[in-house]
Amino acid sequence: MNQPLGYRKPTPGTVPVLLFPAYKSTVKRAPQKEPATVEATLCEVTGPQPTAELFGSASGDLTHFDGGEALGERIIVFGRVLDDQARPVRGALVEAWQANAAGRYANPGDRHEAPLDPHFQGVGRVVTGPEGEYRFLTIRPGAYPWGNSYNSWRPAHIHFSLFGAGLANRLVTQMYFPGDPLLPLDPIFNSVPDPEARQLLVCSLDLASTRPAYALAYRFDIVLRGRYATPMDE
Amino acid sequence: MALRTTASQTVGPFFHGLLSPGLNNLVGPATRGERITIGGRLLDGDGAALANDGMVEIWQANAEGRYDHPDDVQELPRDPHFRGFGRCGTDAYGVFEFQTIKPGPVAGPEGKLQAPHINVVVFARGLLRHLYTRLYFPGEPLNESDPWLSAVEPARRPTLIAAAEPGGGQRPRRYRFDIVLQGENETVFFDV
Numbered sequence: 001m002n003q004p005l006g007y008r009k010p011t012p013g014t015v016p017v018l019l020f021p022a023y024k025s026t027v028k029r030a031p032q033k034e035p036a037t038v039e040a041t042l043c044e045v046t047g048p049q050p051t052a053e054l055f056g057s058a059s060g061d062l063t064h065f066d067g068g069e070a071l072g073e074r075i076i077v078f079g080r081v082l083d084d085q086a087r088p089v090r091g092a093l094v095e096a097w098q099a100n101a102a103g104r105y106a107n108p109g110d111r112h113e114a115p116l117d118p119h120f121q122g123v124g125r126v127v128t129g130p131e132g133e134y135r136f137l138t139i140r141p142g143a144y145p146w147g148n149s150y151n152s153w154r155p156a157h158i159h160f161s162l163f164g165a166g167l168a169n170r171l172v173t174q175m176y177f178p179g180d181p182l183l184p185l186d187p188i189f190n191s192v193p194d195p196e197a198r199q200l201l202v203c204s205l206d207l208a209s210t211r212p213a214y215a216l217a218y219r220f221d222i223v224l225r226g227r228y229a230t231p232m233d234e
Numbered sequence: 235m236a237l238r239t240t241a242s243q244t245v246g247p248f249f250h251g252l253l254s255p256g257l258n259n260l261v262g263p264a265t266r267g268e269r270i271t272i273g274g275r276l277l278d279g280d281g282a283a284l285a286n287d288g289m290v291e292i293w294q295a296n297a298e299g300r301y302d303h304p305d306d307v308q309e310l311p312r313d314p315h316f317r318g319f320g321r322c323g324t325d326a327y328g329v330f331e332f333q334t335i336k337p338g339p340v341a342g343p344e345g346k347l348q349a350p351h352i353n354v355v356v357f358a359r360g361l362l363r364h365l366y367t368r369l370y371f372p373g374e375p376l377n378e379s380d381p382w383l384s385a386v387e388p389a390r391r392p393t394l395i396a397a398a399e400p401g402g403g404q405r406p407r408r409y410r411f412d413i414v415l416q417g418e419n420e421t422v423f424f425d426v
Contacts, residue, residue, distance in 0.1 A: 003342075003343050004305065007426075010239040013238075014238055014239050014241040015241070015242065015363060016242055023244075025359055025360025026362060027279075028279040028280055028282070028416060029278050029279070029284075029360035029416060030361070030362075030415070031365065032279075032416055032417075033420050033422075033423075035423045035425040036422055036423070036425065037385065037424075038381070038385050038424050039381065040426070041341075041348060041381070042308075042340055042341060042342075043293070043301070043348070043353050044366075045305055046303035046305050047293060047303065047319075048302075048319035049302065051317070053317070054317055055254055083237075084237050084238075084239055085236065085237070086236075086237050095252055097248070097249060099248075105248040106251075107250050109286055123251030123252070159249065166305075167293050167366075167426070170291075170364060171240060171242060172242060172244075172364060173241060173243045191362050192243075197238055200238060201240070223237045223238060224239065224240070
């Protein structure tokens with residue numbers, strides 16, 4: 001059997017530096033040795049398929065839980081998942097998780113002294129449609145303090161996890177909000193070397209997609225590594 | 235038109251909403267193959283456990299060496315009772331564990347078989363992007379010719395080979411696979 005075609009590398013400048021001392025937790029956790037260089041095999045061009053059997057049922061509505069409505073500013077977060085050649089990635093699993101409006105996660109490990117919301121779990125799961133489109137209805141998350149350094153605060157963000165067709169284009173990232181004054185101070189955001197790549201982590205207000213008198217809409221397009229089309233490209 | 239790929243960001247410490255129940259058990263009663271348990275600790279550069287804030291995903295072929303994926307066109311049997319994906323968060327001791335089956339060998343470059351292995355992806359607070367590694371099994375003849383193991387300097391290959399622990403009675407054999415993020419015994423990670 002011929003070797004399958006692999007995935008192109010991420011665009012230079014978009015890959016965070018593993019050892020980024022301003023983000024203290026990287027200091028003892030970033031590998032220091034060079035990764036081994038290998039050729040793609042069937043094992044990386046295949047990957048898990050987003051079945052409900054595997055991941056549980058999908059829901060893009062985070063604003064209702066346990067018989068009640070979550071507190072905070074409702075927002076629509078939507079966009080398309082594309083590959084690096086601007087082709088839609090269909091059938092991709094998109095998972096999102098986030099803090100509540102007060103900046104607290106529904107997670108026993110989160111000790112921030114902010115109220116929990118019994119009607120907000122902060123986890124959503126959707127599968128992209130034929131044009132790579134996805135959509136969540138959620139609550140705008142609050143900023144929160146963290147232990148990185150004295151009085152450090154994370155900018156408001158929503159975590160995203162994506163599975164494209166193959167293990168090689170797995171992606172975990174965070175989406176930020178436009179105009180957040182905490183962004184220039186955030187070492188996680190700033191670990192991305194290329195400032196333009198950093199700005200692509202910031203969603204944009206899309207008035208045309210709002211639900212009038214109900215929720216503003218923010219667009220966040222996500223670009224996954226694309227696959228070589230012919231052995232010549234490779 | 236070429237687009238910039240979206241930058242990776244850390245999974246952070248509060249990803250537990252991703253851990254749907256049962257995601258670290260890949261087998262059911264009808265799954266074919268030898269039941270095994272794989273597990274270990276996720277450790278930092280000081281040898282300290284990543285307590286509750288690390289996440290490990292695995293992806294593997296079925297007992298016959300076929301992936302549950304449309305791009306796997308090998309002429310090998312599918313197993314409708316095996317999906318091949320698992321996800322597990324580390325516990326307070328940095329331990330992760332999966333119930334699975336031993337995968338068969340999968341075709342590799344130049345028509346040669348790759349040694350049986352499990353693809354492992356590591357996420358954690360403090361990891362700004364995920365890491366790829368592989369768990370291989372001890373004593374496999376194919377380990378000698380495996381293309382990825384061969385790409386690693388011999389002194390570091392043992393970091394990729396799980397240790398078989400003594401089994402007992404009817405319990406599945408357990409393979410221990412510690413993942414060391416940094417330092418002298420740093421696990422080999424691959425540039426996938």
